[in-house]
Amino acid sequence: METRSHEKQAHHKAQKISGFVSILRKETTSLVAFWTKFNNDWLWHNAAGLAYNLILATFPIVIALLSLLGFFLGSLDAQAYDQIRTYIVNTLTSVTGAQVILNAAVRQLKNNAGFLAIIAIIFALFNGSRLFLFMEGTLDIIYHVRPRGVIGQNVMALVMLLVFVVLVPIMVFGSAAPALVFSLLKHTSLAMVPGSSFLFSLGGIVGGFVSSYLLFQVIYIVVPNQKISFRRSWLGAIVAAVLLEIYLALFPLYAVSFLKSFDGALGLLILLIFFYYFAMILFLGAEVNAFFASGVHVTPYDLATMVHVVSSHLATSEKDIQEQAAVDHKNEIPKEIRPKYERPKDALSTQADRS
Numbered sequence: 001m002e003t004r005s006h007e008k009q010a011h012h013k014a015q016k017i018s019g020f021v022s023i024l025r026k027e028t029t030s031l032v033a034f035w036t037k038f039n040n041d042w043l044w045h046n047a048a049g050l051a052y053n054l055i056l057a058t059f060p061i062v063i064a065l066l067s068l069l070g071f072f073l074g075s076l077d078a079q080a081y082d083q084i085r086t087y088i089v090n091t092l093t094s095v096t097g098a099q100v101i102l103n104a105a106v107r108q109l110k111n112n113a114g115f116l117a118i119i120a121i122i123f124a125l126f127n128g129s130r131l132f133l134f135m136e137g138t139l140d141i142i143y144h145v146r147p148r149g150v151i152g153q154n155v156m157a158l159v160m161l162l163v164f165v166v167l168v169p170i171m172v173f174g175s176a177a178p179a180l181v182f183s184l185l186k187h188t189s190l191a192m193v194p195g196s197s198f199l200f201s202l203g204g205i206v207g208g209f210v211s212s213y214l215l216f217q218v219i220y221i222v223v224p225n226q227k228i229s230f231r232r233s234w235l236g237a238i239v240a241a242v243l244l245e246i247y248l249a250l251f252p253l254y255a256v257s258f259l260k261s262f263d264g265a266l267g268l269l270i271l272l273i274f275f276y277y278f279a280m281i282l283f284l285g286a287e288v289n290a291f292f293a294s295g296v297h298v299t300p301y302d303l304a305t306m307v308h309v310v311s312s313h314l315a316t317s318e319k320d321i322q323e324q325a326a327v328d329h330k331n332e333i334p335k336e337i338r339p340k341y342e343r344p345k346d347a348l349s350t351q352a353d354r355s
Helices: 002-040 043-074 078-096 099-111 115-143 150-185 196-222 234-258 264-293 303-313 318-324 345-354
Strands: none
Touching (some): 002 043, 002 264, 043 115, 043 264, 115 150, 115 264, 150 196, 196 234, 196 264, 303 318
């Protein structure tokens, strides 16, 4: 009886271990496939491209943001507008080190007036919206969908730029509100409550997280050329928002420790590095949504190899072969669409010689 009882326990334990190993193998396979898709979609390259586009868009976005703030607040209270403008510029500068670009944008608005200001705003809206065209192209690759048409792309880009301009002040206020409240209450009796400073610091983190989450959520739903529900986009937005908050906390330490020797115009290097990893976080969240929430799995090859296969091995005619194929594939026969009895004899003999 004891032997049989020990055998049952050993069998039950072996089943548990086997089940755990099976789950671990399944999860590992899924993570490997996710990582392969991340690389096949060329997100390392696209993150560099988005970082460059973010630098180009910073100047026009700041002009558009300050112009809209001036339109709504400048006529009511010029002093309040100046304070908010200064606060936004200082906040963005402290986060990214983009002091050169932001100060230039402020000077541009001060120097232009009337009709010139309107022209500057129009160009700012156009140039700033190009950022979201690049972003849509990458997200369409992630979701394996066709891009929008020219009109649809530009409408989406302008709408997203306006949404972005509206969200930036909300994000800045949301992340700074707890610190502002703490500065107002530190001279009151509430500041004597144990743990109050920790609670206000935690409030700042929560405010920044909520603001970042809203930004990523809007991008993941609107930018890709696919109808994406909240159910299939919230997970990636949370992942990206958490990573961004960690990144925002660590990046100033990195910049001070390793990039403090770069001043002036070379300070743009800091901005480029900041935007690069921000782009990686944004694309990582989109990959989480596509792979785990929408079931968009890995492609058989990376982008360059897929272009080669389609243009050199899956062309539908000799003309396509000559126009699209690689140089060493110009003499290939579109064998996938023509049976052997329809091919010229010399072509068949040539193919036989190659094989």
